[in-house]
Amino acid sequence: MKSTFSLLLLFILSLSFSATAKDSVDTIDQKLKSLTTQLKLTGIPQSTSPLPSIESPLAQLGMKLFYSKALSGEYDTACVSCHHPMLGGGDNLSLPIGVRAKNPDVLGTKRSLKSGYPIEVPRNAPSTFNIAFYKKSLFHDGRIQNISNKTITGIYTPDVDYQKDDLLAGETLVQAQARFPIVSIAEMRGGFMSKAHNQTVRRALAERLKDKWLNEFRKGFSNVKGDREELITEQNISYAIAAYEQSQVFINTPWRKYLQGDNKAISTEAKKGAILFFTSDKNKGANCSSCHQGDFFTDESFHNIAIPQIGIGKGAGKSKTNDIGYAAVTKKPEDKFRFRTPTLLNVEVTGPWGHSGAYTSLEAITRHMVSPLKSVKNFDLSQISQKNIKLDDMKRNTQEAIDAGIEIDDINTLSNDDVKNIVSFLKTLTDPCVKSRACLSPWIPKKTDNDPDGLMLHGLSSGSGKLL
Numbered sequence: 221m222k223s224t225f226s227l228l229l230l231f232i233l234s235l236s237f238s239a240t241a242k243d244s245v246d247t248i249d250q251k252l253k254s255l256t257t258q259l260k261l262t263g264i265p266q267s268t269s270p271l272p273s274i275e276s277p278l279a280q281l282g283m284k285l286f287y288s289k290a291l292s293g294e295y296d297t298a299c300v301s302c303h304h305p306m307l308g309g310g311d312n313l314s315l316p317i318g319v320r321a322k323n324p325d326v327l328g329t330k331r332s333l334k335s336g337y338p339i340e341v342p343r344n345a346p347s348t349f350n351i352a353f354y355k356k357s358l359f360h361d362g363r364i365q366n367i368s369n370k371t372i373t374g375i376y377t378p379d380v381d382y383q384k385d386d387l388l389a390g391e392t393l394v395q396a397q398a399r400f401p402i403v404s405i406a407e408m409r410g411g412f413m414s415k416a417h418n419q420t421v422r423r424a425l426a427e428r429l430k431d432k433w434l435n436e437f438r439k440g441f442s443n444v445k446g447d448r449e450e451l452i453t454e455q456n457i458s459y460a461i462a463a464y465e466q467s468q469v470f471i472n473t474p475w476r477k478y479l480q481g482d483n484k485a486i487s488t489e490a491k492k493g494a495i496l497f498f499t500s501d502k503n504k505g506a507n508c509s510s511c512h513q514g515d516f517f518t519d520e521s522f523h524n525i526a527i528p529q530i531g532i533g534k535g536a537g538k539s540k541t542n543d544i545g546y547a548a549v550t551k552k553p554e555d556k557f558r559f560r561t562p563t564l565l566n567v568e569v570t571g572p573w574g575h576s577g578a579y580t581s582l583e584a585i586t587r588h589m590v591s592p593l594k595s596v597k598n599f600d601l602s603q604i605s606q607k608n609i610k611l612d613d614m615k616r617n618t619q620e621a622i623d624a625g626i627e628i629d630d631i632n633t634l635s636n637d638d639v640k641n642i643v644s645f646l647k648t649l650t651d652p653c654v655k656s657r658a659c660l661s662p663w664i665p666k667k668t669d670n671d672p673d674g675l676m677l678h679g680l681s682s683g684s685g686k687l688l
């Protein structure tokens with residue numbers, strides 16, 4: 221009798237629980253829908269650059285160049301050394317290792333330098349995924365910039381004075397960017413032609429391809445009779461590499477499905493996180509979308525949010541190991557320690573996070589964005605497992621950024637669960653393709669593909685030593 225009664229009670233209780241649970245899911249959906257409607261979100265970022273198919277001949281040529289060590293001064297590095305599709309379009313390291321790797325073909329967390337060489341790349345390698353959607357600038361400090369305005373149309377690069385048009389930049393930000401890693405000493409150039417100007421180095425690298433790459437360029441530029449002088453130029457190299465990168469469009473996210481009406485595409489936790497993400501701090505939200513705006517999740521502006529400054533930096537500040545970001549480009553004091561707001565699409569797979577790669581978990585970077593001062597104060601250096609990163613100036617450097625005017629106030633109203641819900645939401649911004657070797661295979665050359673000079677880098681996984 222007693223047990224029947226308690227069963228009945230349990231039944232009634234569970235009925236009423238599921239009823240409230242259902243109600244609250246509906247209210248959560250309503251609340252979130254009203255936010256996303258207000259913000260006119262569609263889940264589909266818009267691009268002003270071309271988005272070629274990876275199957276197009278130009279992107280195929282670009283892929284081979286992206287994977288070729290022939291473009292590095294000492295034949296030991298390729299773009300893919302730091303931007304592999306299986307590593308989120310990055311390298312899984314806090315700070316990259318370019319030239320002088322112990323084994324140049326090992327990519328990921330076990331990539332290491334030959335003994336005696338220090339880590340010299342000062343910033344984390346961002347993902348190349350969806351790079352075509354940036355309209356204003358590339359690099360953490362925006363030093364490749366669209367300067368189209370009433371008087372000039374063009375692209376600024378570090379080869380010219382600030383806000384001047386670099387006539388050799390090429391057609392898009394992505395092409396303009398691709399001309400710089402090959403002349404960066406720590407990334408790809410090494411000791412090659414150390415006294416020469418950037419453009420001389422680029423021409424010399426192009427010259428190397430003239431023997432063996434003619435057929436590849438003829439195919440890539442659909443010009444069967446083209447001659448090597450006309451086809452194999454530093455401009456065409458960056459143009460083709462850009463096509464490969466611009467084909468890396470990974471925007472088919474659960475979040476987009478949700479916006480298109482599939483309420484089951486994301487979890488209740490993620491929906492709660494999304495509400496916080498899109499609600500201002502005044503209204504008890506996390507205020508993320510004030511900077512991570514729109515369908516590409518960025519305002520493409522520069523902000524000082526005091527990510528812990530690890531590594532050797534850019535030679536700034538009292539310690540000479542700090543990095544003042546955008547101010548080094550604009551020379552304006554108010555831009556000190558500002559960095560470009562990055563997209564958050566696929567952010568789950570693009571760690572470590574922040575311009576210095578200081579955060580090695582998505583939850584930790586999210587906590588920083590919610591309460592930066594608290595996060596910097598409690599920063600756990602042991603999360604950086606990568607060897608040989610300079611850590612001893614971190615506190616002092618980061619304090620300089622905070623003192624220069626950090627732009628986010630700690631939000632103390634959010635609970636642990638709130639933070640976890642925001643992380644759940646961030647994970648709905650992952651296109652499942654970026655987690656699947658099979659789906660990514662069009663962006664990775666096959667061992668059987670023609671390798672014109674035998675210099676193609678086939679990345680080996682840090683963990684298994686197998687091909688990535």
Ligand code: HEC
Nearest residue numbers: 298299302316317318343344345346358359360398401407
């Ligand atoms: C040694 C590692 C390394 C190599 C090799 C390398 N990169 Fe990068 N890449 C980086 C780092 C670090 C940054 C960020 C630098 C900065 O912002 O100052 C970057 C930035 C970029 C960006 C801009 C991303 C953004 O969000 O603005 C693109 C695009 C890119 N690299 C493409 C390439 C291409 C193309 C090549 C080959 C020609 C290449 N990279 C070679 C490390 C590397």
Ligand code: HEC
Nearest residue numbers: 506507508511523527559560561562573574575589590627
């Ligand atoms: C004031 C503008 C601003 C606000 C508000 C803001 N962010 Fe950011 N966010 C940035 C900037 C700028 C960076 C890059 C900083 C750097 O690398 O030094 C960044 C970086 C990130 C990164 C790392 C991305 C990567 O690829 O390394 C994540 C994740 C992130 N933000 C999430 C959030 C979340 C979640 C919120 C809300 C709790 C938020 N942000 C609020 C400007 C902002």
